Amino acid sequence: MPETESKLINLYEHPGHLLRRAQQISVSIFYDEMGSELTPVQYAMLRNLAAQPGIDQVSLAATTGIDTSTGATVCARLEEKGLLERKVIPTNRRQRALTITADGERLLEDLIPGAQRLRRRLLAPLTGxxxxxxxxxxxxxxxxxxxxxxxxxAPRETVR
Structure with a gap:
């Protein structure tokens, strides 16, 4: 057995468990700092859309690292909130081209200080x-x- 491995009897020696706990902590701080208007996944999708206007929703899901059915649901919710618009792509009627609305851009701008606080709080236990x-x-x-x-x-440069 390599010296970096133990018998993994203690759950807190499992990297996956620690990553799950870190995710729980991150989500909790997300809502503290960013409010409840967006979920972390909605925020990630909207942030990626702002960087790639006109992207289709399948590609947006891929660049965000979520499955296409979840991506479609998230896009529908963001559209209901008036934060993005979905339009049929004439050359592929099954795909939707996405654009962020002015309200979506404004919300992302308003969330920058919260995102900065979130990062600072999450990383605060560590030195620079x-x-x-x-x-x-x-x-x-x-x-x-x-x-x-x-x-x-999916890497951004290969998607579209």
């Missing part, structure tokens, strides 16, 4: 150098394990 190292390692962990996901994240 630890924060940089943690973000680098977390990014590497996600990127290197991307294909293991049920909804692999």
């Amino acid at each position: 150098p630890e924060q940089l190292q943690f973000m680098a390692l977390l990014t590497k962990l996600v990127q290197e394990n991307n294909e293991q996901s049920r909804a692999p994240l």
